[in-house]
Structures are given as structure tokens and as C-alpha cells.
Amino acid sequence: MSTTEPDALLGPADIRELAAALGVRPTKQRGQNFVIDANTVRRIVRTAEVRPDDVVVEVGPGLGSLTLALLEAADRVVAVEIDDVLAGALPATVAARMPGRADRFALVHSDAMLVRELPGPAPTALVANLPYNVAVPVLLTMLERFPSIERTLVMVQAEVADRLAARPGNKVYGVPSVKANWYADVKRAGSIGRNVFWPAPNVDSGLVSLVRRTEPIATKASRAEVFAVVDAAFAQRRKTLRAALAGWAGSAPAAEAALVAAGISPQARGESLTVEEFAAIAEHKPSGTAENEPSVAAGNEPSGSGE
Template identity: 55%
Template sequence: MGIGRVMSEREAHVTLLGPTEIRDLAELLGIVPTKKLGQNFVIDPNTVRRIVRTAGVRTGESVVEIGPGLGSLTLGLLEVGASVVAVEIDGRLAAQLPKTVQRLAPDSSLTVIHRDAMHVIELPSAPMRLVANLPYNVSVPVLLHFMEHFPTIVAGVVMVQAEVGNRIAAIPGSKVYGAPSVKAEWYGSWRTHGQVSRQIFWPVPNVDSVLVGFERRERPLGDEAERLATFTLIDAGFQQRRKMLRQSLQSVLGDTATASEIIEAAGVRPESRSEQLTVHDFLAIARIADRHTKIH
């Protein structure tokens, strides 16, 4: 039996959520979507299937979903036969999700963890992919947290605010390139996969959304100490992004003369600005700085 046949049989047993079902579930739970939790529920099955297809999710894969809400995307993942671990901060939503799945996707593999995603450092299974509609206010920290703590995640797709998504996937030199861009690059390659209509959400947000896909590097750029040192430099550099590196990094590397010496030894021009550097440049500076400290 081929994968295509397996998927078609599963699809016959899974029902996705539409606008009416989403509103009925919210009313049942007494939920009024809040901006504080970034609750904008997806009400369009076609968009759900687009996300799952873009993420390349296959039958039998373990997927972690952050913020499943009422279960729109969860059902889409289960529809193709994935095994889903869903992390949900809202107790009412976490309690309802297994009931919704039991009714609309019986015999599916779902585990719900009721917790703040930023505090999750262990999961019951090793996820291969991360697929999520991330709340606008915490999308970057949550994404970087999961990339850091779950190295088995090799790829995925997240739906985020367009401004945030474009920043994550930005390249050096672009106007929106910043600390999130460089930190994301530590883990792998990122690219946008098109905008998503505001109308597929309830309630309709006042911002645009995009899909951002990623693939993890086959080998880490460095060890944990090097990552922490590199991220410290990235934060310092972009806090004063308009200044030359020798000025913006002196708070971490010492005075301007010492900073210039270290930056130059790393093969980077001290007159450069942070938005011109790749993650490799910041790592090179971190390694020279570490050697410089040991020498002195």
C-alpha cells in the first residue's frame, strides 16, 4: 500500500473545521479570542491544507504544534497521518482539543501538553517537524526556543505576522534584517512562502500574515558556548545597529581599540555595521574574542 493510498483513506475519516464549527466551539467553551494571547483562529480548511502541504508533512511523522487553539491546523496534520504533540497554554483549549479530535479524527495520534511553550524543554516524542500558527506577540522567542531545545526538528512551517516573518527570513543588507534574522540563521535556512489572507482568521486581525518555512542545518555551526557568545554579540550589535561594529561591540569586547583588533582578526571590517554581517561573521568574532580572552 503506497503513501498516497494511506493518506486518502485517512482523509475520509478526518473532518476539518470551518467558520461555523469554530464559532460553535468557542461559544461552547465560553471563549472570546484575546489579543493578549494572540488568539486568531483559522477558519479556512484550504489554508490549513496549504500549510500542511508547504511543510511537507508525511504519514507517520512526529510533528509538534505550538498553540493549536481550537484545532484547525491540528486536524489538518492528523488528516495526512502525522503524529501530533500539541502545546497549548489555555486550559480550556487544551482540555477540549482531544474531544474535538476524537469526534472529527477518530483513531488519530494526538498528545496535548497544557503548558507555556517557553517552558517546554522535553516532549514525549522526538518531533521531526514544527508546524504552527504562532501568536504574534511571542512568535520569535518561541520559535528560537524550540529550535534550541529540540534538535530533532529538521524542518517546518510557521504562520506569523508578515512583519515578523519577513524579518526572520531577511538577508544581510536588507532594511528588515535584524537580530532575529541572524539568530534564526544559526539553526538553518529560512524563506517565506507567500502571504495569507486576513479573512481566513476569526476574528480578522489588523495585520497581514505570511508562511515561513525552514530547514535545519545538517551540522550545528558551533557548540552551546559558542552559540551563547555569538548571540550576545548579535544582541549588542543590533542594539546600536547604526554604529560601526567597533563601537557597537565594545560593550562586549572591551574598548574600541580592542574591539577593532578582535573584529579585524575575525576577517571582518571594524567599520561594518551589524546589518551587513552573517551569522558566520558573528561566530568568527566570538571565536577570536574567546581566544583573545584566553591569551590575555
């Protein structure tokens, strides 16, 4: 870990001063809530188990609170920021507060949903305070496009954290739970109070840890094929799978045949199935049915500042 000045991280006064100088007013549209507590960002870095050789990608760095804490611990940090003003200011903030680490920082001025390449070595970790309005699609997109990411720690709305980490049978288990589990072992990693943000959000926040699977799900079906089953199963989550998958399979009897072949009860519901069981169903899709590209997750809006 590098040695930095004690005041290198941003505190409440620093955040407000930077925002005022830039004319920045946090917007709900981009889910902007800036972290103003240095202890919180250091806690996030510790919980993420950032290593000295890590290349960390951060989505929505905002004014740079978490960015600076990551630079204390990682080898390199690549930040993806959509906001024009924030993207323009962040390199100067890094250079001013951590001049000895500035050459280990890179900025990508873009919507994270559109990024397909990152500068420098492949990222090994994703650590971010994700904009709450686009957290799930951004997370799943990054995991899909950058398979080198081994470890992820994201701060999201507490309700979303619960959904991501939910297990089969839980009432909040759904599309985000299954799709995240396709890529990684997922668990809740802590809670964050509202008073560490400016402006304070109306909801609590939660940390979610995702450790990428060392071996992919054993299935002949593709990710797109499995995700199509997941989307269909939860589009009508109160229905039995026989009914919910009728459109996917072409008819209710065809759905039943696929379920039986996969060893799944046609009377089961999607909320009771593991990702492996969804994959088994995908392998038995009747031939001749149309294939639709699944959504990454609910919502696909532009992603920007979380800070």
C-alpha cells in the same frame, strides 16, 4: 496519508460554535486569531511537506483547525497549549472529528517557553500558527531545545516573516534573521490573507520555512557566545561594529582588535554580516571580559494560542 471524513476539518460555523460552547473570546494578550478556513490549513500542511512518518509538534493549536489537518498527514501530532479552556477541549474535538486518529494525538498543557520534553517519539517537524506577540522567541526556543526538528513551517505576522527570512544588507535584517539562520536555512514560503481568521487581525500573515542545517556552523564559539555578539551588534544597529561591540569586548579598541582578527571591517555594521561572520567575531572575544547569556530573541512573554 489517512482517510478522513470530508467534514473532519473545522469551518467558520464549527469554529464559532466551539468557541461559543466553551465561552471562548479570542484575546489580544495571547495573540489568538483562529483560522476558520479548511483550505488554508491544508495549504499549510502541503507547504510544510508533512510526511506520513512525521512526528509534528504544534504550538498554540487553539480550537484545533491546523491540528486536524496535521493529523490527516502526519504519523503523530503533539500540541502545546497554554490556555486552560482550549487545552481541556482539544482532545475531545480530535476524538469527535477524527476518532481513527485520536490515539496519534497528544496534548501538552503548558507555556511553550517552558517545555523541555515532549511525550512520545522525538519531533521531526514543527508546524504552527504562532501567537504573533511571542512568535520569534517561541520559534527559536523550540529549535534550540528540540534538535530532532528537521523542518519547520510557521505562520507569523508578515513583518516578522520578512525579518526572519531577511538576508544581510536588507533593511529588516536583524537579530531574528541571524539567530534563525544559526539553526536553519530560512525562506519566505507564502502569504496568508486576513479573511481566513476569526477575528480578522489588523495585519497580514506570512509563512516561513526553516530547514535545519545538516551541519552546524563551523565555529569554536558556542551558540551563547555567538548570540551575545549578535545582540550587542543590533542593540545599536546604526553604529559601526567598533562602537556597537565596545561593551561586549570591554572597550572600542578591544572590539576593533577582535573584528580585525576575524577579518571584519571595524567600520562595518551588524546588518551586513552573515551568521558565519558573527561566529568568527565570537571566536576572537578578548579574554577577561564578562560573558552574558544572550536573550533568545526580543520578547520572552508566555506563549499560547495561535490557532
